[in-house]
Amino acid sequence: MSLQSPLGKALGQGSAHTGLDHWLAQRSTAIAIVPLGLWFIISMVSLQHGNYEIVSAWIAEPLNAILLILLVIALLYHSMIGLQVIVEDYVSGGLGYLTSIFLQFIHVLLAVAGIYSVIIISLGAGQ
Amino acid sequence: MARIDRPLSPHLAIYSWMISNTLSIVHRMTGVALSFGAVALVGWLVSIVAGYDAYSLVNYLLASIIGSLALFGWTFCFFYHLCNGIRHMCWDVGKGFERIRAQQSGILMLTVSIILTVGLWAIVLAG
Numbered sequence: 297m298s299l300q301s302p303l304g305k306a307l308g309q310g311s312a313h314t315g316l317d318h319w320l321a322q323r324s325t326a327i328a329i330v331p332l333g334l335w336f337i338i339s340m341v342s343l344q345h346g347n348y349e350i351v352s353a354w355i356a357e358p359l360n361a362i363l364l365i366l367l368v369i370a371l372l373y374h375s376m377i378g379l380q381v382i383v384e385d386y387v388s389g390g391l392g393y394l395t396s397i398f399l400q401f402i403h404v405l406l407a408v409a410g411i412y413s414v415i416i417i418s419l420g421a422g423q
Numbered sequence: 424m425a426r427i428d429r430p431l432s433p434h435l436a437i438y439s440w441m442i443s444n445t446l447s448i449v450h451r452m453t454g455v456a457l458s459f460g461a462v463a464l465v466g467w468l469v470s471i472v473a474g475y476d477a478y479s480l481v482n483y484l485l486a487s488i489i490g491s492l493a494l495f496g497w498t499f500c501f502f503y504h505l506c507n508g509i510r511h512m513c514w515d516v517g518k519g520f521e522r523i524r525a526q527q528s529g530i531l532m533l534t535v536s537i538i539l540t541v542g543l544w545a546i547v548l549a550g
Contacts, residue, residue: 323512323515326508326512329505330505333501333505337498337501337543341543341546341547341550344547344550345550348471348475348478348479351471351478352471355468355471364468367464368464368465368468371461371464372461372465375454375457375458375461378454378458379454379455379458382451382454382455406461406462406465407465409465409468409469410464410465410468410469412472413465413468413469413471413472414468416472417468417471417472
């Protein structure tokens, strides 16, 4: 039997007072992906018969390169937050933390690889 | 004294399967599928940097039957996740929470995402 009062037990068990930034980042990246994703899909349809040279030249165009880098960042950040929430819901304990960290590494790796590729393609086509 | 079988919570099995919770779990599933789509996007960008042969291989894989089905699936997932994401943001600002309105918006969202997917692929196949 505990001598702690019911009020004492309840106090301090409420909101973690963090997480708003996480919630907002999920929404702001979602809003960013709406125009960027639609632009990307329409661009891919217009490029569907393009060969290696045409596709490389398209990526190397400054506006396309900038929008592609923004898409890669927004997409992978949104994906990382979303998958982390799913892991938190279904995978408990130490395995959950490990899975979250593993997914973060994968997402940062993919983002860096994507941004690097767009920059390299841009520089290559400019020579 | 017999052991008391206390009720366990949450009892997921007691809820009947309905349109709202089905659309909700599909939102997560499409999100996970789109994360794999992001991997494909980065893979495609990296293949262009890797050179003509790597790009040709990725192009060949995406143009195969399985690749085409994946691309079709990703476009549906994108439109579904986008439309349902807008529905979620309406809820975030407190709009459309009533049960009937939530079901109506769910059916509308599903219809729009199917129309967008079919419309896009009609353009792709015609082009």
